[in-house]
Amino acid sequence: MSMNSPDTALHTKRAFAAAWPICLGYLAIGMAFGVLARQAGLAVYQIALMSCIVFAGSSQFIAVSMISSNAAVLSIIITTFMVNLRHLLMSSSLSLHVKGENKLMLSLFSYGVTDESFAVNLGKFLGHGWNIRDALVVNHTANAFWIFSTIIGGYAGAFIPSGSFGIDYALTAMFLCLLVFQLRGSLFVLLSVISGVLSVAFYIMIPGNLYVILSSVLAATIGVMLKKLYLRHKIKEGDQ
Amino acid sequence: MSSGEYLLCIMGMGLVTYIPRWLPLFYLTDKRLPFWLVEWLTFIPACILSALIFPSIIINPDTGTVDFMHPAFLAAVPTFLFALKTRSLGGTVIVGMSLYWLLQHFL
Numbered sequence: 001m002s003m004n005s006p007d008t009a010l011h012t013k014r015a016f017a018a019a020w021p022i023c024l025g026y027l028a029i030g031m032a033f034g035v036l037a038r039q040a041g042l043a044v045y046q047i048a049l050m051s052c053i054v055f056a057g058s059s060q061f062i063a064v065s066m067i068s069s070n071a072a073v074l075s076i077i078i079t080t081f082m083v084n085l086r087h088l089l090m091s092s093s094l095s096l097h098v099k100g101e102n103k104l105m106l107s108l109f110s111y112g113v114t115d116e117s118f119a120v121n122l123g124k125f126l127g128h129g130w131n132i133r134d135a136l137v138v139n140h141t142a143n144a145f146w147i148f149s150t151i152i153g154g155y156a157g158a159f160i161p162s163g164s165f166g167i168d169y170a171l172t173a174m175f176l177c178l179l180v181f182q183l184r185g186s187l188f189v190l191l192s193v194i195s196g197v198l199s200v201a202f203y204i205m206i207p208g209n210l211y212v213i214l215s216s217v218l219a220a221t222i223g224v225m226l227k228k229l230y231l232r233h234k235i236k237e238g239d240q
Numbered sequence: 241m242s243s244g245e246y247l248l249c250i251m252g253m254g255l256v257t258y259i260p261r262w263l264p265l266f267y268l269t270d271k272r273l274p275f276w277l278v279e280w281l282t283f284i285p286a287c288i289l290s291a292l293i294f295p296s297i298i299i300n301p302d303t304g305t306v307d308f309m310h311p312a313f314l315a316a317v318p319t320f321l322f323a324l325k326t327r328s329l330g331g332t333v334i335v336g337m338s339l340y341w342l343l344q345h346f347l
Contacts, residue, residue, distance in 0.1 A: 021333045046246060053254035063253060067241055077252035084257045089288060092264035093281045099269050106269060110262040115292060120329075122285050166341030169315060173336025175293050176316060177323035182286035195287035196294035200306065203295040211295065216287035223283040224276050 015137030018124060022116045022138070023145040025171035029057055030146050032168075034153015036061065040068040044154040051147040056114065058209065059083040060150075083209045089216060090118040094135075097125035101132050112139025116171060119178040126181070187223060195219035311343035 030051070037047045042064070054060055059080040066076045091113050098106065109132060117139045124130040124138075183189050195215045202211035241249070273281075297316040300307035307313070319336040326332070 018329075021329055024333060042246075046243070049247075050250045050253070053250050054257050056257050059253065059257065063249070067246075067249075070241075073241075073245055073249045073252065076249055077256055080253040081256035081260075085260050086288065087257070088260035088264060089284050091261050092268060093284045095264050095268040096273075096278060096281055098265065101269060103266060106265045107262060110265045111258060113261040113265075115288075119285065119289060166337035166339075166344065169312070169337050169340035170333050172293065172296055172312065172316065173319050173333045173340075174329065175289055176320045176336065177327075177329050177332035179286060179289040179293060180320070180323040180327065182289060188283070188286045191283055192286045192290040196290035199291035199294050200298050203299060204304070204306075212288060212291045215291040216284055219287040219290075220280050220283035223287075224280050227279065228276075 011131075011134050012137055015134045016141060018120050018134070019117075019138045019141040019145075021170065021174045022120060022142045024167065025116065025174060026057075026142060026146045027149045028167040028170060030149025031153035033057065033060055033064070034150040034155070037064045037150070038154045040064045042067070042154075044151060047154045048147055048151050051150045054080070055112065055143055055146060056080070056084050056087075057146070079208075086115075086209075086212045086216075087113050087118075089213065090115070094118060094122060094125070097122070097130075098132050098135075105132055105136065109136050109139060112136070112143050114139075114142065116174065117142050119175065123178055123181040187226065190226075191219045191223045194222060311340055311347055314343050314347075315339040 033051075034044075034047055037050075037060075038044070042050075050060055050063070054063075062079060062083060063076050066079065091110055094113065098109070117135075121130070121135040121138055124134065179192060183192065195218070198215035198218055199211050202214050206214070293316075297312045298306055298308070300310050315336060318339060319332060322335045323332040
């Protein structure tokens with residue numbers, strides 16, 4: 001297939017359409033990050049470099065605050081690892097939908113797996129006709145927008161009041177809608193409530209970002225067990 | 241932090257961020273996974289989304305305590321209902337932002 005075929009244009013177009021809510025959210029968060037990083041004494045090129053190499057919002061915020069309190073390099077790296085370990089779950093979940101794809105393509109794609117791109121792509125994969133090339137466009141559009149926003153923040157963010165037009169709520173609203181897409185039956189509803197309640201409890205009890213991993217692993221495990229119990233019950237009923 | 245140290249720092253950060261993103265996609269895609277694992281993985285997205293949403297709307301960032309009366313939670317309820325009714329991602333984002341903005345100004 002040639003790169004200029006109408007098919008490619010169509011794929012690119014629908015991937016952009018899927019990516020824009022992410023970009024809107026990244027604009028707000030990226031600019032806020034740029035402002036903070038600049039205040040912590042980083043140069044704009046250093047901000048851009050971090051956004052390129054790391055591309056993970058919350059850990060970038062944490063790194064900047066650790067840098068300004070003179071933390072050791074190793075402890076920043078370990079913290080980043082802990083904070084971003086949740087992507088392991090997201091990539092595992094995505095792997096169900098990209099079976100047999102080219103390894104190079106997969107390696108490129110995995111660079112852009114964030115909370116947001118994961119949720120958007122997964123929702124699309126559950127529908128029809130979404131493929132790794134669409135997903136790759138979503139990831140890299142979001143990535144480019146993230147880098148761009150952090151640079152803008154580094155230069156000009158100080159002049160833009162934070163929280164303009166409620167833009168800092170964009171990602172929460174997006175997650176709410178993506179959650180709706182994921183609720184495919186009463187078991188899913190039950191598990192999200194369990195995971196949500198657990199996450200609030202862990203958030204309060206455990207310092208750091210481990211609450212996301214802990215609560216989702218626990219809730220999904222409860223889900224597998226409940227389904228097993230349910231099936232066993234059904235088989236017994238069938239015997240009678 | 242010197243600029244050399246900074247470079248080392250972000251390279252390390254990049255590496256430990258990339259590996260968890262890459263490993264499952266690289267190794268799991270051509271494996272046949274056991275049924276329970278596939279099932280477990282299909283539950284993960286809804287659970288992760290809830291785990292990301294709940295603390296951000298239920299916990300008041302200023303006090304660090306559970307608070308059902310602050311704008312992030314009050315905006316979330318109608319935003320969720322809107323998403324349930326319309327299933328429109330773009331519309332939900334716009335509605336959520338507007339509600340949050342209004343609530344911030346009038347509460």
